[in-house]
Amino acid sequence: MIINHPLLGPRDSAEFTYMGDARLINRPDWQADDAVAQFTDYGYLRDNPAGAHRELWFHEGGDRSWLVVTRDTTTHEITNVELARDVARAEGRSK
């Protein structure tokens, strides 16, 4: 698989470490009343769809940036690559 890195251009997926569902960006609020239940879901449950999947790839063998890759799990076709930083900021995660 070739991942089209937003800064570096097309890179071999073997340079990356796969870290799973991009929803992991949305760490729950540790002060919420049901924080334990939320963190259990966050830590252990996954959607695991057959089809489009947004997922985190870490460019460990490159510039060490985190990417959000949209990839079809039935064909491995990659349709979108974003910097995880941009995704997180757009969701209000990082100030």
Added chain:
Amino acid sequence: MRYSGFKVIKEALTGHRGWGPAWRDVDPQPAYDYVIIGGGGHGLATAYYLASVYKQSRIAVLEKGWIGGGNVGRNTTIIRSNYLLDGNEPFYEFSLKLWEGLEQDLNYNAMVSQRGILNLIHTDAQRDAFIRRGNAMILNGADADLLTTAQIKKRYPFLNTENARFPIKGGLAQHRGGTVRHDAVAWGYARAADQRGVDIIQNCEVTGFTIENGTCTGVETTRGAIKAKKVAACVAGSSSRLMEKAGMRLPIESHVLQAFVSEGLKPLLPGVITFGAGHFYCSQSDKGGLVFGGDIDGYNSYAQRGNLPVVEDVCEGGMAIFPMLGRARLLRMWGGIMDMSMDGSPIIDKTHIDGLYFNGGWCYGGFKATPASGYVYAHLLANDTPHETATAYRFDRFAKGLMIDEKGQGNQPNLH
């Protein structure tokens, strides 16, 4: 019909006209006591033990394609019970004992071959860890044998014990481990279950669950609705896709694992060997092909095919211990989809929906577990309590911090 040597000779002399189909081709009934979703090894074994051991009846196995067409026909056929943890080892040892009596039990030649499995040791720390695991195995009634390099050299003279980076310093052997003809496991269980009245319904995909007031009362299928007192999901690899129809999210990611077969060679590999410094395991099939594999590709996939970096990694692992592998040509390679769970161990449990049961999360260790998985799942279905060897395989172990993590990797499914 009972299979026997006498029957083979009789049929040989009479033109092989007396063999009937090994199981009936049936249409679904409107209602059953038990509907098992998934006609793989585990589902068929569940049906067989429900009927034979737990004396239940009105059982159906629903399979979306043909039985044995999924992971039971895509694995590397290894059986073993060389686990460390208390939650696992009694279960896998129970499974190995069932393998030992399987062919007599089913009256079917599954080619169970206890040719032994050998885990190679490459460092002193690894030896300590393997000794500990061997002791855990022995404490649970399994067999384990620590071999020296000289003993290994005697049985496997071609192994590269002097590799500068990965010297072989010994090995942990389980002599009762080995291989089984995987397709025959599905066929043997199907035939034996069918003989006990189980309906095996192929080309019947489950499209939804009928859930009323928190109770599952049946399934919707491509061949109509089927009512059931108990519905048992058993579709490892596709567990998330199936259980999503019941509104459940699982502690599972689906990953692809590749396997490889070389061209047929003369007998050279008497048992199963595994490389301890990378991830590579290899056995030789009765047709002569070297059957081997290694790590999963490491990203979510339902594609049943993998990518080249892992092919290279697996072959490098093989070449490190087994340099002559480089002279053999690859005949086939393929991928299968694994339920990778959050701690590397399976789940066999009731769900929060009454009447709906779940068996999955087998990672890439499901084949060896086939008999015990079916047995303990049948126990759970019949009695609503877990079998004594499967009490740890609960859904709530993640919330309670009771993970069964053999490798100590945490909730990162692609590392298990």
